[in-house]
Amino acid sequence: MRAKDIRAKAGEEPVTMLTAYDAPTARIVDEAGTDVVLVGDSMGNLRLGHDSTLPVTVDEMASATAAVARVVEDAFVLADMPFLSFGADEAAAIENCGRMVKEAGADGVKLECGPHTVDLTRRLTQLGVPVQAHLGLTPQHENETGLFRQGTEEETAQEILDLAREHEDAGAFSLVLEHVPANLGAAVTDAIDIPTIGIGAGPDCDGQVLTVDEVVGLTEGAAPFSKRFGDVRGEMERAVGDYLDAVESGEFPADEHSYVEDELDDLY
Structure with missing residues (x-):
């Protein structure tokens, strides 16, 4: 699976995406036929014992991504760039993102986005690093916005729509929309030609993503926009x-x- 294959699914067939943080889980997710395996910075909460994603380091992300990439044969492997690994200095950001592809074996990177990531998305794409953009609720900004639904007012919804278009123009091959109203998810999906992948963004997105821990029932509970499809914790x-x-x-x-x-x- 390549970025162009994911891009081609927009409006044609649903994109399936799940997280994985280790080789055994990644093998199961890949063999099930998942399109995109995300090595998410949610590993901070779900694997490393942190209360948020913020403490996750570039080294930790590279290690987990390499473990996943070693066993995935068909899915597109995405490395979720952790807090402050991008956005401050373009050269450092390119080095960190490039490391995920060159050393860890990822097929691309995901960036929690804002106005500051448009030019970076363009530059990374020019250099051959596929970028998935992420708008709406961006947990790396939790100290500023909180972990609440985003885009609930006309002004903030328009900002998300504008940023979606800008990141598409900059070369992003897909866009995650997290915890936004379903009608905003539908509007963004209609407005851009790259696939939208929702997590709490309604059924009209081109695909869906959840953490594998919630899907298999490893966590004690699930987010209100998520669903447990198993009871691994109980087993x-x-x-x-x-x-x-x-x-x-x-x-x-x-x-x-x-x-x-x-x-x-x-x-x-």
Whole structure:
């Protein structure tokens, strides 16, 4: 899967996108037929024990992206650029984004966007780094905007629409819209020719993305715009509890889990 393949899906067929943060999960997500595997900075919350995405480093993102890229065969692998890895200095941003492609094996990068990322998107695209833009709720700005629905007023909705057009013109191959009104998601989708991928942005986007942890039911709960499609957390709790019971009762390990070497009998 290449950026042009994702771009060609706009208005034609839904784009499927899921996060993955490690090789075993990425293999499952890829083999299921997912179009885009995002190594999200949500790993800060879901894997690294942080309260937000902000502490995630470039090194951590590169390591996780490399693990995912090693096992994915068909999906497009996106590295989610972490907080302050771009936006301050263009040369540093290009180096950080380029590292995800050259060293970690990503197929492209995702940027949480604003007016400051239009020129960067254009430059990265010129250099051969595919860019997925991200508008609406951008968690890296939580200290400024909070983690609330965005684009709920005419002025802010127009800003999102304008930025969507600007990032399309700059070369972005797709656009994530997070936690915006469904009618705004539909309006942006109609206004641009690259695929929109919604997360809490309504059913009219060209595709959808969720964290894999919520999809499989690994988290304790799910966001109001998300859905649990499994109960991995419950299954893990059951399996761990059964293991502890088996060890404490002496049931495990049983004879079939052990190996005896007859030649060592003289040691006893």
